[in-house]
Amino acid sequence: xxxxxxxxxxxxxxxxxxxxxxxxxxxxxxxxxxxxxxxxxxxxxxxxxxxxxxxxxxxxxxxxxxxxxxxxxxxxxxxxxxxxxxxxxxxxxxxxxxxxxxxxxxxxxxxxxxxxxxxxxxxxxxxxxxxxxxxxxxxxxxxxxxxxxxxxxxxxxxxxxxxxxxxxxxxxxxxxxxxxxxxxxxxxxxxxxxxxxxxxxxxxxxxxxxxxxxxxxxxxxxxxxxxxxxxxxxxxxxxxxxxxxxxxxxxxxxxxxxxxxxxxxxxxxxxxxxxxxxxxxxxxxxxxxxxxxxxxxxxxxxxx
Amino acid sequence: xxxxxxxxxxxxxxxxxxxxxxxxxxxxxxxxxxxxxxxxxxxxxxxxxxxxxxxxxxxxxxxxxxxxxxxxxxxxxxxxxxxxxxxxxxxxxxxxxxxxxxxxxxxxxxxxxxxxxxxxxxxxxxxxxxxxxxxxxxxxxxxxxxxxxxxxxxxxxxxxxxxxxxxxxxxxxxxxxxxxxxxxxxxxxxxxxxxxxxxxxxxxxxxxxxxxxxxxxxxxxxxxxxxxxxxxxxxxxxxxxxxxxxxxxxxxxxxxxxxxxxxxxxxxxxxxxxxxxxxxx
Amino acid sequence: xxxxxxxxxxxxxxxxxxxxxxxxxxxxxxxxxxxxxxxxxxxxxxxxxxxxxxxxxxxxxxxxxxxxxxxxxxxxxxxxxxxxxxxxxxxxxxxxxxxxxxxxxxxxxxxxxxxxxxxxxxxxxxxxxxxxxxxxxxxxxxxxxxxxxxxxxxxxxxxxxxxxxxxxxxxxxxxxxxxxxxxxxxxxxxxxxxxxxxxxxxxxxxxxxxxxxxxxxxxxxxxxxxxxxxxxxxxxxxxxxxxxxxxxxxxxxxxxxxxxxxxxxxxxxxxxxxxxxxxxxxxxxxxxxxxxxxxxxxxxxxxxxxxxxxxxxxxxxxxxxxxxxxxxxxxxxxxxxxxxxxxxxxxxxxxxxxxxxxxxxxxxxxxxxxxxxx
Numbered sequence: 001x002x003x004x005x006x007x008x009x010x011x012x013x014x015x016x017x018x019x020x021x022x023x024x025x026x027x028x029x030x031x032x033x034x035x036x037x038x039x040x041x042x043x044x045x046x047x048x049x050x051x052x053x054x055x056x057x058x059x060x061x062x063x064x065x066x067x068x069x070x071x072x073x074x075x076x077x078x079x080x081x082x083x084x085x086x087x088x089x090x091x092x093x094x095x096x097x098x099x100x101x102x103x104x105x106x107x108x109x110x111x112x113x114x115x116x117x118x119x120x121x122x123x124x125x126x127x128x129x130x131x132x133x134x135x136x137x138x139x140x141x142x143x144x145x146x147x148x149x150x151x152x153x154x155x156x157x158x159x160x161x162x163x164x165x166x167x168x169x170x171x172x173x174x175x176x177x178x179x180x181x182x183x184x185x186x187x188x189x190x191x192x193x194x195x196x197x198x199x200x201x202x203x204x205x206x207x208x209x210x211x212x213x214x215x216x217x218x219x220x221x222x223x224x225x226x227x228x229x230x231x232x233x234x235x236x237x238x239x240x241x242x243x244x245x246x247x248x249x250x251x252x253x254x255x256x257x258x259x260x261x262x263x264x265x266x267x268x269x270x271x272x273x274x275x276x277x278x279x280x281x282x283x284x285x286x287x288x289x290x291x292x293x294x295x296x297x298x299x300x301x302x303x304x
Numbered sequence: 305x306x307x308x309x310x311x312x313x314x315x316x317x318x319x320x321x322x323x324x325x326x327x328x329x330x331x332x333x334x335x336x337x338x339x340x341x342x343x344x345x346x347x348x349x350x351x352x353x354x355x356x357x358x359x360x361x362x363x364x365x366x367x368x369x370x371x372x373x374x375x376x377x378x379x380x381x382x383x384x385x386x387x388x389x390x391x392x393x394x395x396x397x398x399x400x401x402x403x404x405x406x407x408x409x410x411x412x413x414x415x416x417x418x419x420x421x422x423x424x425x426x427x428x429x430x431x432x433x434x435x436x437x438x439x440x441x442x443x444x445x446x447x448x449x450x451x452x453x454x455x456x457x458x459x460x461x462x463x464x465x466x467x468x469x470x471x472x473x474x475x476x477x478x479x480x481x482x483x484x485x486x487x488x489x490x491x492x493x494x495x496x497x498x499x500x501x502x503x504x505x506x507x508x509x510x511x512x513x514x515x516x517x518x519x520x521x522x523x524x525x526x527x528x529x530x531x532x533x534x535x536x537x538x539x540x541x542x543x544x545x546x547x548x549x550x551x552x553x554x555x556x557x558x559x560x561x562x563x564x565x566x567x568x569x570x571x572x573x574x575x576x577x578x579x580x581x582x583x584x585x
Numbered sequence: 586x587x588x589x590x591x592x593x594x595x596x597x598x599x600x601x602x603x604x605x606x607x608x609x610x611x612x613x614x615x616x617x618x619x620x621x622x623x624x625x626x627x628x629x630x631x632x633x634x635x636x637x638x639x640x641x642x643x644x645x646x647x648x649x650x651x652x653x654x655x656x657x658x659x660x661x662x663x664x665x666x667x668x669x670x671x672x673x674x675x676x677x678x679x680x681x682x683x684x685x686x687x688x689x690x691x692x693x694x695x696x697x698x699x700x701x702x703x704x705x706x707x708x709x710x711x712x713x714x715x716x717x718x719x720x721x722x723x724x725x726x727x728x729x730x731x732x733x734x735x736x737x738x739x740x741x742x743x744x745x746x747x748x749x750x751x752x753x754x755x756x757x758x759x760x761x762x763x764x765x766x767x768x769x770x771x772x773x774x775x776x777x778x779x780x781x782x783x784x785x786x787x788x789x790x791x792x793x794x795x796x797x798x799x800x801x802x803x804x805x806x807x808x809x810x811x812x813x814x815x816x817x818x819x820x821x822x823x824x825x826x827x828x829x830x831x832x833x834x835x836x837x838x839x840x841x842x843x844x845x846x847x848x849x850x851x852x853x854x855x856x857x858x859x860x861x862x863x864x865x866x867x868x869x870x871x872x873x874x875x876x877x878x879x880x881x882x883x884x885x886x887x888x889x890x891x892x893x894x895x896x897x898x899x900x901x902x903x904x905x906x907x908x909x910x911x912x913x914x915x916x917x918x919x920x921x922x923x924x925x926x927x928x929x930x931x932x933x934x935x936x937x938x939x940x941x942x943x944x945x946x947x948x949x950x951x952x953x954x955x956x957x958x959x
Contacts, residue, residue, distance in 0.1 A: 039720050088923055095648055096926055098720060099863055102856050103922045107915035109853070114908035223852065227731070230724065278735035281728030288725055289713045355811060407813035419808035421801050423868075423932065432797040436813030442822060445793040446786060454794065497813050 010140060011260035012253065017144040017213065019252025020151035024206035025229035026236070026244040027158065028199025034175035034239035035195050037094060041101040042081060044226015045108035046200055050074040050207035051123065051217040052112055058124040067126075071204045078200025079193055087189065105223075112219035120218045123211040130212050143212045148249075150209070154202060155245050162241070167194055175239060224277065228255070231284040237297025246295065251280060307369070308333050308533050309354070309411075309501055314363030315387030316349050316557075317377075323349040325557040326388045327363070331501065336527065336534045338544040340568075341554035342577060347537040348416055350554070351505055355413050356403040362387055364396065367409055367501070374399045408436060412499035414490045416506045416537075420478040426489055427474040431461045433496035461496065467529070468492045484515055488522070495530060502526075504536035508543050516540050520547045545569065553577065593936065605777060612771040620886050622773050626758070627885065628878035629773075629780040630837045635861045635873040636784050637830035642859070643868035643932070644791055645823040646803030647715070648723045650855050651707075652831050654730030657850035658706055659699035659832030660839035661737060661746060667695040667756040678754055682743040692756050693764075696779065696836050703832025704825045706733070711824045715817060727852060737847040752845040759843075776837060783830050788870055790826065799823050860918050864928050872930030884914065 025047055032040045053073055057066040085104045089097045129143040162168035170191045173181040182188050210225060211217055229244075232251045236243025258276040287294065309331040316324040324346040331337045339347050353360040356373065361381060365373040376393040377385040407413075421429050434457040440450030448454075465471045468488055473481060478489060487507060494502060507523070508516045520543050527534055538544045544551060545565040553561040553568060555577040561568055568574055608625065615621060634652060641647045665686055673684040690698070714725040736742065738749040746752075758772035790796050798819050801809035810816055839845045857880075865876030890897070891910035899905075921928065 037720070039724060085919065085923065089926075092926065094719060095642075095867075096922075098648065098723065099859065100919075100922050102859060103915070103919045106853070106856050106860065107912075107919055110908065110911040110915045114906075114912045117907060220851075220853075227724075227727070231728070234721075234724070275735060275739060278732040281732045284728045285714060285725050288717055288721055292717065292721065357807065357810075402815065402817075403807075403810040404813045404815045407811060413811055415808065415811075419805050419811075421804040421808065423800060423804050424797075428797060431794075432801045432809075432814075433812040435794050435798045435801075438794045440794070442790070442793075442795050442826075445795050446789045448789070448793075457794065493812065 008260055009135070011256045013135065013140055013144050014213070015253035015256030016249065017147040017209070017252070018256060019249035020147035021206045021210040021213075022225065022229045022232050022252050023151050023245040023248035024154065024202045024209075025225060026232040026248045027155070027202050027241055028196075029230045030233040030236070030238055030241060030244040031171075031195050031199055033233065035171065035178070035192060036086070036097070038086070038097050038101060039230065040199075041098070041226075042085075042104035042108060043199065043203065044222040044224075044229070045105050045112075046074060046078055046081070046222070047203040047207050047210075047226060048112060048217065048219065048222025049077060049108055050200075050204040051211045051221065052116065052121065054207065054211070055121040055123060055217055063124075063126060067208070070207075071201060074200045074204035074207075075197045078196040078203075082193055082196040087192075109219045109223070116217075116219060118219070120216040123215050123217055126208060126212055129208065141213065143209055147209045150205070151245070154205065155241065158198070158202075159241065161198075167191065171195060228280050231280050231287075234284060235287050235294055237294030240294070240296040243294055243296035251283070254283070255280060306333055307331070308335075308367065309535065310366045311350075311354070312364045312366075313389040313392055314350070314353055314360050314365060315389075316346070316353055316358055317361040317381070317384075317386055320384060320386065322386045323557050324353065324360075324554075325386075327554070327557075327559055329552050329559070329562070331533060331535050333533055334527075334531075335549045336523070336536070336547050338548040338551045339535065339537050339554065340539070340541075340544055340551060341560075345554040346557040347554055348505060349557075351413065351503055351537065354406070354503065355411065356401050356406040359400050361385065362390060362393065364393055367411065371396075371399060372401060372406065372409060404436075407497055407499075410498070410500040411503065412494035412497045412501075413503040414487075414494055414505055414507065416509065418486050418490055420486060420490060420493070422477075422479050424478055425475050426470055426478055426481065427461060427465065429478045429489060430464055430493050430496050431457060433493045434461060436497050464492055464496060468495075483510055487511075487519075491526065495526065499532065501533050501535065504534060504538075506537050506539060508538060508540045511540075513542070516543050519543065523547060597936075601781070605774070605781070608774050608777050609771065612773050624878070624882045624886055625773050626776045626841050627838075628881040629776045630834050630841060631858070631861065631877035631881055632874040633780045633783050633837070634831050634834035635858055635865065635877050636787055636870055637827045637834065638858050639862050639865075639867065639870065639873045640787055640791070640799075640830075641823055641827040642862060644796065644803060645799040645820065646806075647820060647824065648719045649726040649824065649827075650723045650852070650859065651710070651726030651730045651828075652858050653850040653852060653854040654726075654733040655703040655707060655828040655831035656835030656838060656854070657730070657733055657737060657847060658703045659835030660845045660850070661752070661847075662702040662832070663695045663699040663836030664752040664755040664839050664845045665745065666690045666698055667692060668752065668754060672754045678750075678752060679744075679747055681750070682747060684747075685744040691764075692761060692840075695756065696833055699836035700829040700832040703835070704829040707825045707828030708821065711821045715820045715824060727855070730850070730852065730855065734847050734850055746847070749847065752839075753843060755839070755845075757843045758840045776841070779833070779837060783833055784870065784874070787826075787830065791870070795819070795822065860922075863926075864918065864921055866928030866930035866932060868932030869928070869930035869934055871935035872928055872933075875929055875935070884910065888913065 025043065028043050029040060032038055032043070050070055053070045054066065057069055061069065081104055085100045086097060089100055129141065129146060131142045132139060133142050133145065135145070162171060170181070170186045171194070173184070173186055174188060174191050178188070214221070228251060229248060232248035233244045235251065236245070236247030255276045258279050259273055307330050311327055311329050314324060314327045315322065327350055339350065341347055349358065352358045353373070354365055360373065360375050362376050362385070364371050374393055374396045375398050376396065377390055382390070421432060424432065438445070438453060438457070440453050444450045462471070465474055470485065470489055470492060473485060478486065481489060491504070491507070508519050511519060523534060524547060526532060548565055550563065551565055551568045552559060553574050560573045560577055561571045563571070611621060634656060638652050641649045667689055668678065670687060670689050672678055673686060710729050714722060714729070717725055737746045740748045742748070758775070761770040761772055761775045762768055763770050791799070798809070798814045801812065801814055802816060802819055806816060861876045861880050862873055864880065865872030865874070888910045891905050891913055892907050893905065
């Protein structure tokens with residue numbers, strides 16, 4: 001038993017770590033969905049762009065400048081996407097907005113493809129995060145340990161923001177009832193922009209943690225984590241922040257357990273990694289069928 | 305005269321809110337029945353229960369003497385149930401049909417806020433409703449082996465549109481018709497499903513007195529021509545009192561009165577429900 | 586049938602016959618390696634899958650993003666079935682596995698089987714997911730496509746799918762012959778015929794009583810249901826039929842590319858197809874076809890220079906380098922999505938009347954400008 005634990009500790013550790021990273025991305029999905037009822041397909045690509053920005057900026061600036069710069073630029077990116085691609089479609093059918101989101105995703109990926117020339121870019125080693133440590137016999141990087149704590153701290157801060165500030169109150173009002181809060185004089189566009197900016201900020205933080213682990217960035221490296229974070233948001237009950245976080249941790253851990261399938265379940269084979277991706281989606285479909293409102297979601301009744 | 309539609313102790317509860325409570329009513333063959341009540345009294349909810357849009361929390365609905373919808377509160381709902389007669393149907397088999405199954409039984413409806421097929425013209429709106437009777441499967445339909453059936457459907461659509469005075473408008477987009485015609489088209493579309501019972505949800509909404517007058521003649525006419533029984537929700541009292549055989553009055557989800565139009569007009573509870581009772585007198 | 590309608594049909598048939606005649610002539614005269622054929626073939630294949638996607642998204646109002654998955658199923662089914670038994674038993678393709686399929690079929694059987702396998706999977710996946718609402722349906726079908734892709738690369742299925750390795754040497758476009766003979770058949774014409782038949786079937790479906798039921802569901806689910814149209818049955822029907830044709834187009838794509846690999850059927854393929862449908866106009870069959878050919882012609886031919894350093898006579902290797910074409914493309918698409926959301930055709934179809942009206946309008950405008958100038 002102890003042996004088993006020793007051998008597989010690294011899978012559990014990276015599960016928790018990846019879960020935290022998904023959580024930070026998932027919050028962006030769940031907040032936007034809560035307010036606009038939109039699956040922001042471009043969110044994963046915003047996360048990828050944050051990774052690429054870091055690659056380029058860190059080559060000319062020291063970390064204490066490049067990190068805040070990446071955070072700021074990602075926030076601006078999120079803001080611009082919302083203003084350009086979603087705001088003009090506020091009264092359009094939901095399908096149009098979703099198509100626009102897919103268009104933005106396609107645009108960001110192609111832009112990344114152009115600037116990188118299709119090559120995987122090596123992610124810089126952020127000094128503190130990439131330091132190696134030993135836990136219970138498993139060698140890992142410090143980022144694995146930092147992620148869950150950082151995630152929890154950020155989520156607590158976000159919850160405080162939403163509970164106790166004026167803008168947070170407005171956000172809650174808008175996600176409860178879009179039209180009425182508009183009538184109540186809430187400046188809806190400001191709230192929506194703020195939501196996108198917060199989501200992007202968290203995605204940027206997630207990108208530091210995630211790419212430190214994966215060491216390289218490609219134009220499509222945002223789509224998988226993005227989709228998985230979305231699954232986490234659905235699982236947790238879309239619109240609910242704690243739900244998204246819990247969902248993300250569960251998915252991160254399950255996925256890594258499956259990745260370690262060869263040693264954990266003792267069934268050899270090289271297909272476990274591809275299978276862990278399939279698992280997430282199979283899981284999604286099961287959740288949607290069994291409990292479409294997720295763990296903490298609320299049921300809505302359509303009016304005839 | 306036999307009973308066509310019967311509701312027994314129907315209750316609809318959304319979360320903690322009881323929208324319709326213990327509603328029992330019956331509609332007999334060849335009648336025109338009105339369901340009235342102040343806004344929010346639960347009239348449309350009752351309609352939605354009858355037509356399968358909502359699954360009632362409790363109660364039994366029968367059509368032509370056969371139960372078509374049956375339910376009783378169970379599981380979590382049993383604990384939070386706020387209506388009456390919770391155990392009356394506990395031993396009955398739950399029947400929860402979808403709206404299309406109800407329509408196939410011979411109950412058609414219109415909607416309070418007109419719901420026409422936006423992208424289609426007048427002709428196709430009615431023709432689409434004929435689909436309910438299409439026997440051809442998708443293959444014979446694609447390969448046009450069922451062209452006879454299609455021709456028959458088109459002929460019937462033409463007949464219906466001519467009878468409804470909509471034939472001249474057949475190529476116009478349904479949603480570009482004047483309001484009164486849209487109402488009429490919605491009724492024509494419902495008739496295309498060949499119902500025995502027609503449910504009209506506020507057919508006179510948005511009409512002026514002249515149009516309302518015409519509408520009551522129209523409802524009588526289609527009732528005679530197609531051998532229909534009509535159950536309608538309506539606010540225009542002239543219309544209700546003019547053509548209904550009997551009237552049911554709902555307030556806060558519960559039935560407060562029923563009877564002939566004359567009886568209802570004299571009923572103190574109905575007057576209170578509509579005008580409100582002054583509390584501080 | 587009234588006279589006007591008959592005339593309309595006759596003109597339509599003449600126009601279609603002309604297109605096919607032109608394809609045949611081109612194929613007899615141009616070099617077989619000409620870029621024109623790439624555009625025509627790939628454009629036709631994309632037309633079919635775009636039209637099948639339009640059947641779902643445009644005509645039934647189901648926002649489904651599983652197209653790549655169904656194409657993959659079709660491509661693999663076709664490749665595995667039509668690969669000659671000798672090839673399967675040698676180690677030319679199945680190098681690391683012993684292929685468990687010990688027979689091979691002809692092209693037509695392969696194409697139909699490709700459609701049927703995709704349709705079968707659609708039927709099974711549709712049972713649970715078609716009960717979901719619009720955006721959940723989108724994400725569930727997208728997820729399904731990803732699962733299929735992962736499973737097809739899984740080494741346990743290697744004896745069937747050859748794992749993550751390429752499948753090739755099946756009956757591709759260079760090996761089309763007339764039935765029961767060795768006389769080669771012009772490949773582009775073949776693609777056009779298959780695609781033409783499939784699109785014809787879809788058009789017939791859309792204009793049948795079932796097609797009207799689909800449109801009713803798109804316009805208003807609640808009203809459709811109240812008219813006795815079973816939502817689930819008709820959604821499932823539309824989903825299965827759409828996937829059948831996506832499967833066939835996947836098989837055609839395999840024939841066109843000469844190879845099949847699960848890696849090619851990523852989500853981005855579905856996104857591209859969706860954007861083609863949007864460009865053509867959601868709810869327009871002819872729009873989807875025009876947009877497909879336009880898209881392929883632009884990306885494979887006319888905008889090639891954007892990737893090669895030289896475009897419209899401008900030499901700028903630093904700007905016009907690999908990937909620039911797709912960047913320009915995605916910007917164009919965003920402009921269309923945001924400012925011309927009705928696409929090329931809106932929900933109308935291409936017809937001579939529209940063409941004539943358009944010409945009249947142009948003439949009138951020209952006349953007016955002349956007057957002003959005069």
